[in-house]
Structures are given as C-alpha cells and as structure tokens.
Amino acid sequence: MKQTSRIISTYSADPFGVCSALFELGGMVIMHDASGCNSTYTTHDEPRWYDMDSMVYISGLTEMEAIMGDDGKLIDDIVEAAEELQPRFIALAGTPIPAMTGFDYVAVAELIEERTGISSFGFATTGMNTYVNGASMALEGIARRLVKRDVEKTDNLSVNILGLTPLDFSLSGADKSFVKCLEEAGFEVISKWAMGSTLEQLAEAGRARVNLVVSSTGLAVAKAFNEMFGTPYVIGAPFGSVMQEAIIQQLRDACSAIAHVEFRGAIQDEEIELCDYMFCMGDAVYEDETCMDILFSEAEVAIIGEGVLSLSLAQAVERHFSKVTKVLCTTEFDKKYLREQDCMAPYEEDIIATLEGVKFVIADPLYKPVCPEGAQFIPLPAESFSGRIFRKEIPDLVYGFEEYFRNYF
Amino acid sequence: MLKRVTVPKERKMEGIRIADANFPSPFKSGLEYATPPRGTWNIVHTGMLIPEAHEIFVCAAGCLRGVVLTAAEMHAEGRFSTVEIKENNIFEGDLEDLLIEGVSSIIEKLPKRPPAVLVYTSCVHHFAGCDIDMIYAELNDRFTDIDITDCYMNPIMRKSGLTPDQIMRSRLYMLLHEREKRSDAVAIIGNDLPTRQESELMELLRDNNLKIHEITSCKTYGEYQEMAEANLYISYNPAAVAGGEMMEERLGGKHIYVPVSYDYDEIDAGMSKICDALGIPMPDYSDRRASCEAVIKDVLEVVGDTPISIDYSFSTRVMSLARLLLDRGFNVGKIYIDAITGDDRGDFMYLKENYPDLIIYPTVHAGMRFMANKEKSNVLAIGQKAAYFENTDHFVNVVEGGGMFGYDTVKHTMELIKEAYLEEKDMRTLIQIKGMGSEEICGCGGSCGCSS
Numbered sequence: 001m002k003q004t005s006r007i008i009s010t011y012s013a014d015p016f017g018v019c020s021a022l023f024e025l026g027g028m029v030i031m032h033d034a035s036g037c038n039s040t041y042t043t044h045d046e047p048r049w050y051d052m053d054s055m056v057y058i059s060g061l062t063e064m065e066a067i068m069g070d071d072g073k074l075i076d077d078i079v080e081a082a083e084e085l086q087p088r089f090i091a092l093a094g095t096p097i098p099a100m101t102g103f104d105y106v107a108v109a110e111l112i113e114e115r116t117g118i119s120s121f122g123f124a125t126t127g128m129n130t131y132v133n134g135a136s137m138a139l140e141g142i143a144r145r146l147v148k149r150d151v152e153k154t155d156n157l158s159v160n161i162l163g164l165t166p167l168d169f170s171l172s173g174a175d176k177s178f179v180k181c182l183e184e185a186g187f188e189v190i191s192k193w194a195m196g197s198t199l200e201q202l203a204e205a206g207r208a209r210v211n212l213v214v215s216s217t218g219l220a221v222a223k224a225f226n227e228m229f230g231t232p233y234v235i236g237a238p239f240g241s242v243m244q245e246a247i248i249q250q251l252r253d254a255c256s257a258i259a260h261v262e263f264r265g266a267i268q269d270e271e272i273e274l275c276d277y278m279f280c281m282g283d284a285v286y287e288d289e290t291c292m293d294i295l296f297s298e299a300e301v302a303i304i305g306e307g308v309l310s311l312s313l314a315q316a317v318e319r320h321f322s323k324v325t326k327v328l329c330t331t332e333f334d335k336k337y338l339r340e341q342d343c344m345a346p347y348e349e350d351i352i353a354t355l356e357g358v359k360f361v362i363a364d365p366l367y368k369p370v371c372p373e374g375a376q377f378i379p380l381p382a383e384s385f386s387g388r389i390f391r392k393e394i395p396d397l398v399y400g401f402e403e404y405f406r407n408y409f
Numbered sequence: 410m411l412k413r414v415t416v417p418k419e420r421k422m423e424g425i426r427i428a429d430a431n432f433p434s435p436f437k438s439g440l441e442y443a444t445p446p447r448g449t450w451n452i453v454h455t456g457m458l459i460p461e462a463h464e465i466f467v468c469a470a471g472c473l474r475g476v477v478l479t480a481a482e483m484h485a486e487g488r489f490s491t492v493e494i495k496e497n498n499i500f501e502g503d504l505e506d507l508l509i510e511g512v513s514s515i516i517e518k519l520p521k522r523p524p525a526v527l528v529y530t531s532c533v534h535h536f537a538g539c540d541i542d543m544i545y546a547e548l549n550d551r552f553t554d555i556d557i558t559d560c561y562m563n564p565i566m567r568k569s570g571l572t573p574d575q576i577m578r579s580r581l582y583m584l585l586h587e588r589e590k591r592s593d594a595v596a597i598i599g600n601d602l603p604t605r606q607e608s609e610l611m612e613l614l615r616d617n618n619l620k621i622h623e624i625t626s627c628k629t630y631g632e633y634q635e636m637a638e639a640n641l642y643i644s645y646n647p648a649a650v651a652g653g654e655m656m657e658e659r660l661g662g663k664h665i666y667v668p669v670s671y672d673y674d675e676i677d678a679g680m681s682k683i684c685d686a687l688g689i690p691m692p693d694y695s696d697r698r699a700s701c702e703a704v705i706k707d708v709l710e711v712v713g714d715t716p717i718s719i720d721y722s723f724s725t726r727v728m729s730l731a732r733l734l735l736d737r738g739f740n741v742g743k744i745y746i747d748a749i750t751g752d753d754r755g756d757f758m759y760l761k762e763n764y765p766d767l768i769i770y771p772t773v774h775a776g777m778r779f780m781a782n783k784e785k786s787n788v789l790a791i792g793q794k795a796a797y798f799e800n801t802d803h804f805v806n807v808v809e810g811g812g813m814f815g816y817d818t819v820k821h822t823m824e825l826i827k828e829a830y831l832e833e834k835d836m837r838t839l840i841q842i843k844g845m846g847s848e849e850i851c852g853c854g855g856s857c858g859c860s861s
Contacts, residue, residue: 001514003493003507007486009478010493013471030440034532035564038443040475043843050445050837057440057775063569066536077439081775084422096469096533097565100499127471128496366481387478 005348009366011331012167012384014125016041017134018093019056020165021217023048025142025199028055028087030078032103033095035060037127044387045131047171055087066097075111082116088199089146090120093134099126119145130331131167131384132306135217139163139193142202143224151206153229157255158188160208160225162233163218164195167384168309170394177398178214181238185248193221210234210254212247216307216333235337237312240401242319299326299341302355302375304363305382307333311342313362313380316401321409328354331384360408365390378408422776424743428765432757433749441773446793448808448845449722450601452562452577453479456527457488457847458601459581461630463523465515467492467508468531468562476529476562483847488523490515494533504539509547516552524630525556525584532565556584571651579652581624585637587660595687596622596639598656598664599649602812602846609680609694609815610643617689641686645669645679645814647725647750668752669726669810671733671819673698680815697816704820705737708827712739715830716788718799720745720772723792724810728756730791730822735764743768745794770798789830791822793840802833808845 012020015031019041022029031037038058042049046056059074082090090112092105105122113120121141125134139162159182164175175195182189190208191201205225211233213222222233232254238244300323303310307329314325327338328345335344345351352370355361361371362378364385371377381390395404425435453476456464466476466489473491480489492511498504512528528548530541541559548557560580564573571579578599595614597604603625604611614621622636642664644653653664665686667679677694684691717739719727727744729752734741746769749757760767771777772794782800789803790796796804805825813821 001511003495004511004514005477005491005493006515006518007490009481009486010470010473010491013469013474015471016474035441035567036475036562037471038441039447040471040478042443042445043447043841044474044478050841053779055775055778057442057778060438060441061565062567063535063565066565081440084776095471096494096531097536099496100533100536126496127469128494130470366486369486386481387474389478389481 007369012045012131014129014134015093016045017131018138021135021138026088029091031058032098033058093123094125095127132216132331136220139221143221158208160205160211161192163215168215170383172394172396174396239316239397243316299324300359301325302358304328306331424768424770427767436771440775442778446840447843448793450844454844454847458624462525464527465490466529469494527560529560532563558583574648575651578649588637590640591638594620594639595641599644599646605812608817671729701819704823708823714740717741718743718795720792720794728753732756802836805829
C-alpha cells in the first residue's frame with residue numbers, strides 16, 4: 001500500500017530543509033512546532049550543529065495556543081528572542097498542526113518584521129513533504145528578498161553553485177570540490193547556496209554569468225535568478241572526470257549563449273537539461289553505436305535517491321562503466337527531467353516493484369532490506385535519508401567517483 | 410573542524426540565583442533550543458521494551474523522521490514500520506481509513522507475525538477529531554491473534570493532562586492479560602533502565618524470596634506476560650505513576666510509588682512503605698547510612714573544591730542531590746533545569762533558604778544556544794547536559810537515574826563522581842548517543858534481523 005513503509009526510512013522533511021538551507025547565514029529560524037522537530041533536525045539532519053553556532057529553535061506550540069489561534073504568544077516570543085540575539089533575518093517554517101489550523105506564515109512574518117525591523121520570512125512548510133521543498137522555498141526566499149538587483153555581470157567566466165546543503169552532500173568535502181573543479185576550469189565562484197558563503201556573498205549572486213544546480217534544492221532559486229537577472233543555469237553534479245568535462249562545457253556554452261541572447265535583445269530561459277548530456281557528450285566515452293545500444297537496453301543498475309544527484313550519478317555510471325541505469329526518484333522533482341526508463345518512486349511499494357530484474361542497486365544503506373536478493377547492493381549513504389548513521393561513510397563523488405565505484409563494476 | 414562562517418555577536422545569558430527562582434518553573438517559556446545531548450529515552454526506545462512487539466507510527470514525514478531513525482540507530486528497524494500522512498489525507502478526511510488499511514497492510518507483510526503491535530497516532534489525528542476508539546476496535550477485530558494497543562506521539566498535548574512520556578509508560582503494561590495473582594510476585598514498573606542489583610530494593614525482594622518482574626529483563630513476550638501475576642507494582646519514576654494506577658485498576662494488584670531520594674530519612678520512609686505493602690519487617694539500614702557517609706568523605710577528599718554542575722537529565726531528584734552535596738561540603742555552583750519536579754519541592758525550598766547563591770540555568774531557553782563553553786573546562790558535571798554546557802570530559806554519564814534506588818543511589822552516585830573526577834571520557838561522542846542503554850534491548854525474539 002502507498003504511504004506505508006514496512007522497513008525503510010523516511011526522508012528529511014520540509015521544515016528541516018528550511019533550517020539546513022539557512023543554517024550558515026546568521027538568521028534565526030523557528031519551526032512552529034510543539035516539540036520534537038528541533039531534536040530530530042539537530043540530531044539526525046544537521047552535522048554542523050555541534051561545531052557551528054546557529055539560531056534554530058522551535059516555538060513550543062501547545063494545544064490551547066493552536067485551538068485558540070493564539071499567534072500573539074509566538075510573535076512575542078520571536079520578537080523577544082530577536083531583540084536579545086540580533087539575528088540577520090528571521091524565518092518561520094511550518095509543521096503539520098499549523099498547516100491544519102491555517103496559520104498565515106506570510107502575515108505573521110510581516111508583523112514580526114514591523115516590530116523588529118529585521119527582514120522576516122514565512123515559509124509555509126507542512127512537515128508532509130521532503131526537505132527538497134523546504135530548502136527550495138528558503139533559498140528562493142533569500143534570493144528574491146536579499147540579493148542585490150543593481151549589479152553587473154562579471155566580464156570573466158563566473159558561476160553560482162545552487163543547492164548545496166549537508167542533506168545532499170553532508171560534510172564530505174563535496175562543497176569544496178565543486179569550487180575547486182569550477183575554479184580549475186577558469187570560473188570565478190561568486191556564491192554557494194548555502195554552504196561556505198556569507199549572506200553578503202549571496203547578495204552578489206546576480207553578478208554570475210551562469211548558475212550550476214547541483215541538487216533539486218537549487219532549482220527554484222535558479223529559476224528565480226533566471227527571472228531576476230536572465231542568468232542561465234546548468235543542472236547536474238560533476239561526479240567524476242567525464243561529468244566534470246561535460247558540465248564545464250555546458251557552463252561555457254551557457255555563458256556564450258547569454259551573450260548571444262542579449263545581443264538579440266531578448267532574454268530567455270536558457271536552461272540546459274541534464275538529460276541532454278547523454279547525446280551531447282556521448283562521444284567522450286562511447287562510439288555512437290554503443291550509445292544507441294545503451295538507450296535500448298534494459299537497465300541493470302538502479303539508482304535510488306534525490307533527482308539531480310541520482311541523474312548525475314546515472315550519467316557518470318553509464319559513461320565510465322558502460323552500464324545502463326535507471327533512476328528511482330524518491331523526492332519532489334519535475335518529471336520532465338527524467339529519462340524514459342526513470343520513474344518517481346516515493347514509496348516502498350513503488351521501489352520494490354521497480355527493482356525487479358536489476359543487477360545492481362545504488363542506494364542509501366537503509367534501502368538494503370528492500371533490495372532484491374539477486375542484486376548486488378552498492379551502499380551510497382545519503383544524510384537526507386539515513387541521517388547521521390552512516391555520515392562518516394558518505395563519499396565526495398566529485399573527485400572520488402571512479403574510486404568509489406571501481407570495485408563494484 | 411568546522412569554521413563558523415557568520416559570526417554572531419558574543420551572547421551570554423545570565424542564570425538566576427536559586428533564591429530568586431520560582432517553583433516549579435523558574436524560567437519564562439519562549440522559543441526552545443535543543444542541546445546536543447541525546448542520552449535520555451524517547452517513546453520508540455520505551456516501546457521496544459516489550460519483547461517481540463512491533464511498533465507502527467502513523468504521522469507526517471517530519472514527525473516520522475526522528476522516530477524511524479531512532480529505531481534504525483538502535484538496530485531495531487525490523488520491529489518498526491510507518492504509515493505516512495500526506496496533505497490530501499487531511500483535506501479528504503480519510504485519516505481513519507489510512508491508518509486501518511496502512512497498519513493492516515504492514516502487518517500482513519511482516520516476515521513473522523508479531524505477538525503485539527503498538528500503533529502510535531499523532532497530533533494530526535487529535536486535531537482532525539479522528540475516531541480513535543473505532544480505529545483500534547477495527548484493528549482488534551481484524552487481528553484477533555495479535556495484542557494491539559494505542560500509543561501516542563502527540564507532543565502538542567504535553568501541557569494538557571498526561572504527558573506523552575506518562576502515557577507511553579502506561580502503555581507498556583496495557584498488553585498484559587489478566588492472570589491469577591501470586592502473593593510472592595512483585596513488578597517494578599515504569600523504568601527504561603533496569604534497577605541495579607545492588608539497590609536495597611532488589612536486595613529486599615531477593616532476601617524475602619519474592620519473584621521479581623521488571624520489563625527491562627524480559628526476553629520474550631511470554632516472560633513479559635508473566636508480569637501480570639504480580640500482586641504489587643512498585644514505581645520510582647514519577648512519570649510511571651499514572652501507569653501504575655491504571656494497572657491497579659485493570660489487573661487488580663496494588664501500586665505504590667516511592668520516589669528516589671538522596672536523603673536518608675526519605676530513603677528509609679520509602680523502604681518502610683515497600684515493606685508495609687509486602688507485609689514484611691523493615692530491615693535495619695543504619696549501617697548503610699554510615700557506609701554512605703564513609704564513601705562521601707572519601708570522595709570529598711579526592712574531589713575537594715572542584716566546581717560541580719548538575720543537570721536534570723541525570724535524575725528526577727537533582728535538588729535532593731544538590732542538597733546532599735552542598736551539606737557535605739562539595740562545591741556545587743550550577744544546576745541546569747527547566748522545571749522542578751513535585752518530589753523535589755522540599756529540597757528546592759531548602760536550597761533557596763540555605764544556599765541562595767546557587768545558580769540555576771535553563772536548558773531550552775533560546776539564549777542557551779551560545780552558553781556552552783568554547784574551551785574545555787575542568788568542571789565536574791553530573792549529567793550529560795551539564796557536561797555539554799561546561800564542555801568537560803569529567804562527567805557522570807548517567808541518564809534517568811541509571812536504575813539507582815535506596816542507599817545505593819547515594820553510594821553509587823558518589824562512586825561515579827569520584828570516577829568522573831579521576832577519569833576523562835569522550836564527552837562529545839558519548840552524549841550524542843541516543844537513548845543510552847537502549848541498544849541492548851532490541852528484544853526482537855530473533856525476528857528482526859538485528860544482532861540480538
């Protein structure tokens with residue numbers, strides 16, 4: 001039955017996505033919740049909690065406050081804490097009960113901003129979606145409110161990295177490897193959303209000539225920048241040398257395209273989809289014929305996880321190891337990015353049915369109990385699924401892709 | 410090591426002198442912070458104490474996240490399942506159907522039929538006005554071979570009647586089937602951790618040839634069911650009192666609550682109450698007092714005037730402990746506590762009167778986020794939260810009283826204080842282990858694939 005899990009875990013939820021995305025920016029994030037959200041997020045989903053100061057709290061909502069609609073208590077508590085702690089901004093994130101009572105996050109955020117003079121955001125998360133929704137909302141919110149509008153693009157190659165949170169990359173070092181990979185290719189990295197950049201650096205994001213979306217959590221902000229600045233974006237995580245080469249080329253092409261588009265006087269959405277890589281990059285590894293074989297073969301490697309990372313990994317596996325892949329996307333994602341053999345599989349039932357016949361399964365270790373007996377399970381821990389349990393084993397696939405999978409294929 | 414990217418201003422909050430603190434809540438409620446220590450148990454850990462039982466949580470994803478990973482961390486994922494509530498279930502009003510069909514579907518898919526299933530509903534069910542009685546009646550009709558009981562993860566109700574913790578401790582015994590009572594059988598109820606064999610309670614029961622039941626020692630569901638033969642239910646965790654009263658009413662035995670204490674007279678009064686309930690003479694414990702005093706003297710000589718901080722996660726009686734230590738000359742400077750228990754009221758009043766400068770700090774106040782020492786200190790901490798805030802590797806790593814009772818509470822605590830003074834522990838690693846001791850209680854009966 002859908003919505004049931006006999007044994008597998010569940011993904012980090014949308015309010016935790018808000019917290020994770022905003023963690024390093026000096027703001028105060030409040031989950032409007034009775035109890036439990038804060039300890040869940042800080043225990044399982046936030047590897048920076050012990051070492052890096054950040055203001056993440058819960059409101060401590062009670063039954064009577066919810067029933068009586070006593071938003072005043074919440075507002076007073078936030079204003080009092082903000083006066084004491086002086087955050088750079090204030091963000092409210094929602095949970096199930098406020099969603100049921102129709103809590104108006106935007107209105108409450110406005111009231112708080114009026115009283116404190118601090119930029120305030122209301123993110124109507126419900127606790128019933130994955131972290132992708134919450135982190136997307138949060139990053140887009142910051143982009144639309146706090147990024148400078150009156151900036152000029154750089155003359156040199158420049159890029160923002162969008163969709164960087166520990167829920168997708170943990171503290172594996174992947175965030176730094178992305179930067180290294182881009183800088184070595186001659187790109188100036190303007191900002192990283194949102195690991196390793198200050199709020200001031202994020203505010204300069206409009207200067208970048210192109211954006212690189214490395215996880216689904218960066219898609220909404222990429223679209224916002226496209227709308228605000230006409231900045232094109234490339235979707236994909238540069239796992240392994242071939243994907244790096246492909247993505248760098250796409251980024252260069254996008255930088256050229258923007259010049260071209262601007263020359264024609266019409267700014268357009270210059271999105272370059274990951275799915276196109278298969279064909280535009282086929283020559284790098286395969287002869288054309290091999291490429292066609294792959295296209296019409298049964299997938300032997302199933303990859304379970306978040307959309308952008310899984311598709312990036314699928315491309316990398318196909319190109320490096322000549323294995324046909326299919327992606328089982330388990331978090332919110334636009335189906336248009338999926339290939340024919342891929343599918344959305346948010347529930348245990350979908351996953352079990354879709355794994356029939358595959359030879360390899362690449363997934364978080366907590367998926368292993370539903371892996372078919374005849375298939376080889378290749379563990380790839382994801383903080384967003386198993387939390388801290390396998391944190392030390394999460395690899396940096398940017399430069400470690402070949403080594404990590406070499407023993408399996 | 411991470412480097413802070415955005416540097417907040419140095420923010421320190423002041424504690425309050427105990428002389429100025431109010432009972433039972435010294436601090437105003439507001440936004441709440443979660444400290445990294447995780448040793449205390451939650452409702453997943455506690456439910457797993459019923460051997461071979463399977464837990465099914467029916468909640469939104471955000472609420473499931475913490476509990477499913479609790480089960481995974483204690484290697485009990487084979488005894489744990491979930492039904493996820495989505496927005497459409499709330500809008501369409503099919504929460505009852507989702508629960509009944511979801512739970513049924515999971516039970517049918519389990520590799521081995523569990524003897525018992527704990528079905529946890531959530532705040533959402535409460536707010537949507539779900540017919541909880543109908544749900545469980547239907548499940549019981551469908552699965553007549555399984556004991557099914559109602560459990561709750563509804564923290565929004567924590568200030569409305571019984572807390573989720575109290576309810577969970579009562580649910581631990583709701584699956585017991587009535588059976589003939591044995592006058593020589595006693596059940597110690599409501600604890601997550603086993604009562605220490607060295608305690609006067611266990612000694613008393615052993616010496617009088619009484620059969621002792623405690624859920625922490627049950628290995629099979631059958632052993633668990635034998636608890637129902639007990640004629641007397643003894644609790645010493647205040648959160649277990651409601652459960653004890655329910656057992657009394659449902660199963661017919663007698664329940665007594667005896668608080669843990671660090672005061673000799675109170676300890677004797679508690680032992681006397683137990684003896685009265687059992688109809689046995691009270692042993693002479695005067696030698697225990699002398700023995701405790703000797704240990705205290707020895708530990709004081711070692712520890713000297715080392716600053717000591719205590720937090721509430723160590724015991725339900727931290728005021729009683731602070732009183733004992735201060736009266737004997739230890740240098741207790743701070744207590745981290747958000748609310749004072751009813752049992753501790755007398756000791757709290759005593760401390761206000763006699764040690765007015767003792768400082769109390771909250772643990773959940775927003776400003777406490779910045780209160781942990783940045784540098785390692787040599788404070789001796791009793792409890793994980795105190796250890797975290799003081800940033801010390803010299804700490805007593807015990808939660809929820811650690812199964813101590815009677816004079817053993819005093820003696821063993823003193824031994825642990827001495828050990829903490831003399832030996833360093835890896836505080837950062839140890840305090841982040843969730844549900845300290847829970848990894849030993851899978852109790853799957855071999856069905857879940859865990860190491861037990």
